[in-house]
Amino acid sequence: MAVTAWGARDGLVALHQIQGVGWHTIDALLRAGWDPARPLEASGHALERVQWRRKEVPGSIRKKWTAPFVRKVQEELARRTIQTLTVWDDDYPDRLRELPQPPWVLYLKGDPSLLTHPCLAVVGTRKPTSYGKQATAKLAAETASRGWTIVSGLAAGIDGEAHRAVLQRGGRTAAVLGCGVDVVYPKHHRSLYEQLVAEGVVLSEAPPGVAPRPGLFPQRNRIISGLSHGVLVVEAAERSGSLITADCGMEQGREVFAVPGPITSSQSMGSNRLIQQGAKCVLTSVDILEEFPHIPELPREDIREEEPEELSEEESQVFRFFEEGPLSLEELTTCAGIPLGDLHRLLLALQVKKRLRQLPGARFERV
Structure with a gap:
């Protein structure tokens, strides 16, 4: 009987970091009989049984996916304090596991236990109005005060306002990136990123070091909505990327909420359209929480409330x-x-x- 060379999850994480290997490659290999816990030759002709779209990928796997490479990947992740969750782990988020294509591997920096709490996605335009910023801060903080984790994408605008409002009050928040978990994007959010790593959690499906690129953001959006019980859109133009997250939420059976805005505001055109199409109009956090009677009501948490100084x-x-x-x-x-x-x-x-x-x-x- 062959001796296991490494753990199955370690083998999966290492394979996931080989360039050209994506969700479908791993799925096809597993269906072809690949055993991630044993050397490649122990899986027989698994590579030959896959119909490859890119002919160079099987050669890369044969060359790189070895015991030294698996060990190197684990050592490098540990050195950089990057945690991993695989779809086979007991603490992998259950709501993600329900998706048609759940991420095989998630990379994390921070506190992964935040993902075990009920989650609400908060998304919107990168160019919010003053009204949008205030609405985001109010609704995100109110929902977080009931023990929920606020999930967003660390983008400029509404995403950043949601994370910041929750962190300022000591609540729970998670950022899903469209790049490697060790890459700060946008760059001006470095201090916010560092605070999220220290007090919240940052996660990504992309391997460490991967730079942001357009194709990664729709994949990121499905994780934002997939982790969450509902998606709240605060301000969104008619062609906003936030609407992609809302669409993902609808396809995944999540509740979709929207904050109404002025009919004269281009930033609210997309969110107002969502309300026309059936998204629930939100005025307070109660409008969100009452849609989840199956979630046990959590006691209001004592998150920091800054007492404003009186004005002259x-x-x-x-x-x-x-x-x-x-x-x-x-x-x-x-x-x-x-x-x-x-x-x-x-x-x-x-x-x-x-x-x-x-x-x-x-x-x-x-x-």
């Missing part, structure tokens, strides 16, 4: 001008009728008290 009468007067959205310094000077020196002082005070933030071009908006 002058500060309150300026703050009210931002109810409708961002304003430039020039616009504010015109409508407020306050001397420029006093206005600078008040804007600085409102930023220190975390009521306003400055945007490029000397524009300001509510936090």
